[in-house]
Each structure stands twice: as C-alpha cells, then as structure tokens.
Amino acid sequence: MTDRIIIATRESRLAMWQAEHVRDLLMQRFGAQVDLLGMTTRGDQILDRTLSKVGGKGLFVKELETALEEGRANLAVHSLKDVPMDLPEGFELAAVLEREDPRDAFVSNQFASLADLPQGARVGTSSLRRVVQLRSVRPDLRVEPLRGNLDTRLRKLDEGQHDAIVLAAAGLKRLGLASRIRSLFETDQMLPCAGQGALGLEVCADAAPLLAMLGTLTHRGTSLSVQAERAVSRALGGSCSMPLAAFAQWDGGTLVLRAALGHPERTDSPLLRASVKAPVADAAAARALGEQAAASLRDQGASAYLAA
Numbered sequence: 001m002t003d004r005i006i007i008a009t010r011e012s013r014l015a016m017w018q019a020e021h022v023r024d025l026l027m028q029r030f031g032a033q034v035d036l037l038g039m040t041t042r043g044d045q046i047l048d049r050t051l052s053k054v055g056g057k058g059l060f061v062k063e064l065e066t067a068l069e070e071g072r073a074n075l076a077v078h079s080l081k082d083v084p085m086d087l088p089e090g091f092e093l094a095a096v097l098e099r100e101d102p103r104d105a106f107v108s109n110q111f112a113s114l115a116d117l118p119q120g121a122r123v124g125t126s127s128l129r130r131v132v133q134l135r136s137v138r139p140d141l142r143v144e145p146l147r148g149n150l151d152t153r154l155r156k157l158d159e160g161q162h163d164a165i166v167l168a169a170a171g172l173k174r175l176g177l178a179s180r181i182r183s184l185f186e187t188d189q190m191l192p193c194a195g196q197g198a199l200g201l202e203v204c205a206d207a208a209p210l211l212a213m214l215g216t217l218t219h220r221g222t223s224l225s226v227q228a229e230r231a232v233s234r235a236l237g238g239s240c241s242m243p244l245a246a247f248a249q250w251d252g253g254t255l256v257l258r259a260a261l262g263h264p265e266r267t268d269s270p271l272l273r274a275s276v277k278a279p280v281a282d283a284a285a286a287r288a289l290g291e292q293a294a295a296s297l298r299d300q301g302a303s304a305y306l307a308a
C-alpha cells in the first residue's frame, strides 16, 4: 500500500504546487510511485462571500477527506493554516514539513511598503486577522474585501481595484511570484496566523504503515511551533475565522510564542497581545505553551472579543 500513493489535492495553482512538492519528496525519499487526484472543493467554488460566513476552513478540506475515507486517495496535502484546529474523527496529521517564510507580504504596483501608502489608501484583504492588524497601525486605510486564489487576487490589484494587497509570502514564493513582494511585514507589525507557511500531510488514522513512513518527514521545529500556535486557537474555542494571530519560533530548546487577538467589529478595541516562552521538547509541552498564551489573552478580556 505504501509503494503506490495517491495524493488528493485541490486544483488551484498553489495546491497543485504543494501536492507536486510532496510527490517529489516521496519519490526521492522512499522511491514511492505517486499519483495526484485533483478535486474541486466547496471552498474553491464560493468566491463571492467571506469564507467565515459560509462555513470556514473546513470547506477546503472536507472533499479531500472524503476521498481518503473512500480509499480513492491515501494522502491529502494542506496549507496548515487552512486546516481546522481539530481534525474529524478518523483522520490524523502524519507529518508537518519545514516551514516556508511565515511572514505576510505587502504587494503593490505603486507603493513600496505600508508606511508609503497615502492617507485613506485602499488595501485589499479578507482576512480578519490582517484587517485588525492593519487597522492597529494605520487606522486611516480603507480595507476592502479580496477573495479568490493568488492569481485572482493579483489580477484585482493589477486592475486597479486596490492600491495594495496583503498575501502570505509563502504562497507567492512557492509559485515563483516572489518578485511581486514589495516588502515583508515584520512579525511584530503583522503577526502570522497559526500554521502559516507550513504544509501538513493528512491521512486516515488507521493507515499505520503510511503514518509511520510519512512521520519521518516531519520537521521538528516547525511541528512544535505549529502545535503551540494551533493550541492557542483551540483553547480560545472561537471559530477558525476569528481575528487571531499566533506565531512561534523554536531554537532547538526554547519555544517563543506570540499571539494577538483583535475585535472582529469594534474598531476602538485594542489588540490583545500575549508573549510566552518555555523550554519545549515535545508536542504536549508545545500545546501547554499555547494554552498559556490563550489564558493570558483571556485574562485581558478575550471573551468579550470572542463573543462578538
């Protein structure tokens, strides 16, 4: 079963790149024969509404999981930031690959950075996390919705619908579009969301040989970081589309985790921030650190933000 592997993937250019990247890795590392099964998910079809209003992240993942369940594929490759905090019963993350650049990128045809934008400039993004952080440094900006895959978003920018847009650097780099990045946000200005830049490999929990084999691909620092980040979100129990950022870095011993939570509606509410660190050597300790960051946000009044 592990000598021929079928990867279920969405058909966007980024998803295909990621699936092909994993295919190449599996061929190199294990000499496996790998095929791709392209699929369109509900999340890909809904382009006119904010995802958080129609069911959130799970929309991109569900169809792929069904393919795994029915044995049409063995493996699904995801951008971890699109994977819900708790996988449905019967599925497991077999591996977390080394993280690409986790930062957000400022993309514009006229302006070099956020600081260069004139008063009242129009910035495209549909991510509440980006909206609240933009608002906190530049309350004057007009933040406008922007959806679609990377190519669609860049086209909307090029058509003049926005003065600038904010995108994950990882996606742009993977697609050979790094030249579109005018500047990278420092993480203290625009903290990434949990899992940004990392890929997760999902399999059926009963696929023991495959789980063991793929597990060897895990990048330890990325995996511990992402466990802590995802634990913040899980502990806050809000929806996966809440304006929450969580970003961790591991130096081989200590995990440093920062989180930020914005109010989804009230522009006068400040961002809540937490920063915690501890020696971390396993997933349980990483998750405990995430829970500590969530507790700190709660102490600062996070529940009023989450209820909104």
Ligand SMILES: NCc1[nH]cc(CCC(=O)O)c1CC(=O)O
Residues within 6 Å of the ligand: 079, 080, 081, 082, 166, 167, 168, 170, 171, 172, 195, 196, 197, 198, 199
């Ligand atoms: N939400 C869509 C999505 N999912 C993963 C990436 C980029 C790659 C990554 O962060 O792993 C993007 C694009 C973006 O947010 O700009």
